[in-house]
Amino acid sequence: MGQQANLYSFPAVDALATALRTYVIHCQTAGIARHGVFKVAVSGGSLPKTLAQALLSPPASDADVVHWGKWEIFFADERAVPLDHADSNYALLKAELLDKLPGGTAQPAVHPIDVEALDETQELADRYERTLVQSFASRDSVRLPIFDLLLLGCGPDGHTCSLFPGHELLRETDAWVAPIEDSPKPPPRRVTLTLPVVTHAVKVAFVATGGGKKEVMKEIFEEGNGLPCALVNEGCGDRCSWFVDNAAVEGVTYPRRPFSL
Numbered sequence: 001m002g003q004q005a006n007l008y009s010f011p012a013v014d015a016l017a018t019a020l021r022t023y024v025i026h027c028q029t030a031g032i033a034r035h036g037v038f039k040v041a042v043s044g045g046s047l048p049k050t051l052a053q054a055l056l057s058p059p060a061s062d063a064d065v066v067h068w069g070k071w072e073i074f075f076a077d078e079r080a081v082p083l084d085h086a087d088s089n090y091a092l093l094k095a096e097l098l099d100k101l102p103g104g105t106a107q108p109a110v111h112p113i114d115v116e117a118l119d120e121t122q123e124l125a126d127r128y129e130r131t132l133v134q135s136f137a138s139r140d141s142v143r144l145p146i147f148d149l150l151l152l153g154c155g156p157d158g159h160t161c162s163l164f165p166g167h168e169l170l171r172e173t174d175a176w177v178a179p180i181e182d183s184p185k186p187p188p189r190r191v192t193l194t195l196p197v198v199t200h201a202v203k204v205a206f207v208a209t210g211g212g213k214k215e216v217m218k219e220i221f222e223e224g225n226g227l228p229c230a231l232v233n234e235g236c237g238d239r240c241s242w243f244v245d246n247a248a249v250e251g252v253t254y255p256r257r258p259f260s261l
């Protein structure tokens with residue numbers, strides 16, 4: 001059996017955010033060394049707020065700088081709504097993080113969905129896949145895009161991106177981006193990176209906080225049960241790292257590691 005996912009647990013979100021920043025900057029350095037940019041996809045939900053806490057603080061040293069101008073930001077999933085809609089993951093990331101970048105900061109290249117295709121989720125997914133193809137086609141392999149880092153959330157039902165427990169989308173093997181019309185969590189119409197794309201990333205980091213996640217964390221780490229988050233753990237092994245607070249893993253027996261790179 002290969003290496004298993006890393007579980008890093010912190011007493012509070014402040015300490016989690018500090019470690020997450022160190023981890024993201026390590027991935028950024030590797031991505032820029034590899035191909036001159038940092039290609040990252042982010043979730044919505046609770047993730048952008050914690051990410052902002054991690055990344056908006058001033059650098060502690062030259063090695064701690066976020067090179068925003070080198071970032072290409074994609075969305076791990078997105079809801080089929082306008083970009084200024086309350087349900088939009090883009091709007092959330094913009095409000096929590098992008099709009100708060102200090103003045104004079106080189107801006108990241110941000111890749112939202114094409115809202116011209118909101119009425120047709122297959123077309124919306126196809127267009128977003130073409131956005132990925134344009135960005136990744138010159139990479140070493142185009143069979144699947146290779147994100148430098150995916151920053152993901154974990155829903156209380158074990159979903160991640162818009163990949164839900166028991167849903168047929170978990171069996172998708174061809175598409176990079178897929179539509180979903182029946183998301184059990186509203187809104188129902190969405191697009192999402194597929195599981196093969198998620199598990200093909202160089203690194204995957206989950207962020208999960210709060211006691212509301214402890215039941216599902218126990219299931220993910222102790223039973224698996226085919227939950228989407230567990231499938232990512234199984235597909236990525238130690239390329240996958242979880243940044244959680246103690247409340248989210250209360251009662252979980254899976255071994256936690258002291259954070260280190």
Ligand SMILES: O=C1O[C@H](COP(=O)(O)O)[C@@H](O)[C@H](O)[C@H]1O
Pocket residue numbers: 042043044045046047076077078089152153154155156159160161162185
């Ligand atoms: O619907 C979604 O939910 C998940 C999990 O959200 P959280 O609030 O429990 O962290 C999120 O990762 C995903 O991007 C979003 O579309």
